[in-house]
Amino acid sequence: MKAFRDVVNYRRAVRKYDKDYAYDADVVTQALELATLAPNSSNMQLWEFHRVRSPEMLEKMKECCLGQNAAKTANELIVFVTAPQKWRQRAEMNAKVIRNAFASKPNTPEHVFAYYEKDMPFLYGGEGLIEYKGLDGEAGQELRRNDVRVILNKSAALAAMTFMYALAEKEYDSCPMEGFEENEIKSILNLTKEAEVCMVVSCGKRLPEGVYGPRLRVDLSDVVKEH
Ligand SMILES: Cc1cc2nc3c(=O)[nH]c(=O)nc-3n(C[C@H](O)[C@H](O)[C@H](O)COP(=O)(O)O)c2cc1C
Numbered sequence: 691m692k693a694f695r696d697v698v699n700y701r702r703a704v705r706k707y708d709k710d711y712a713y714d715a716d717v718v719t720q721a722l723e724l725a726t727l728a729p730n731s732s733n734m735q736l737w738e739f740h741r742v743r744s745p746e747m748l749e750k751m752k753e754c755c756l757g758q759n760a761a762k763t764a765n766e767l768i769v770f771v772t773a774p775q776k777w778r779q780r781a782e783m784n785a786k787v788i789r790n791a792f793a794s795k796p797n798t799p800e801h802v803f804a805y806y807e808k809d810m811p812f813l814y815g816g817e818g819l820i821e822y823k824g825l826d827g828e829a830g831q832e833l834r835r836n837d838v839r840v841i842l843n844k845s846a847a848l849a850a851m852t853f854m855y856a857l858a859e860k861e862y863d864s865c866p867m868e869g870f871e872e873n874e875i876k877s878i879l880n881l882t883k884e885a886e887v888c889m890v891v892s893c894g895k896r897l898p899e900g901v902y903g904p905r906l907r908v909d910l911s912d913v914v915k916e917h
Contacts, residue, residue, distance in 0.1 A: 707894025721856035764892035777814035
């Protein structure tokens, strides 16, 4: 097994892939499986990973990625998408697990079940909403929706990161992208109105010139703060 340090050091944002490499799509399949193990908010798993592989769809998607080099020569593009519309199913799935776990304990206090049965419907569906962070009506709803967007994008980004490290462990390469036409992507992938494209990740095997120069990072002292 590779040391995690080596995996992290291997991963670079790659903008040119080797079209002649004997690319194995199963490596991506396995990396996507690992991506589902990423930590995610309340284990709601409100994400979808759209795999774009057919030549026709790849052509369209590359245009949606503004013709960027990072997309142009990729074997596949994975679109990490948030899926708020699935909140009820996910809340019920979690609630059921908790109900089952406490089935033999009749005196379990209600607050144990409230998280998935009341709090999640409140957060994701606005159910039972009276005020949100002190704001009534539309303003509270808007703030709630924006908080949900941030929550979902954090989790989807962690899945994308897990995916990229899983590829790197197999010496496959990737580039995360936020330069894209979101509405175009939503239209060609048939996404629901509520869904958001968190990131598009291109995949393939790097060419040496696909890495644009040595890694550049600021000094650790500028980043790590002790308290
Ligand atoms: C959220 C996010 C969005 C990014 N968007 C793009 C992009 O649209 N196009 C691109 O070429 N690189 C993109 N990158 C790659 C970064 O430029 C790259 O990670 C950064 O320069 C550091 O280089 P390294 O990943 O090789 O360490 C993105 C990275 C992240 C995390």
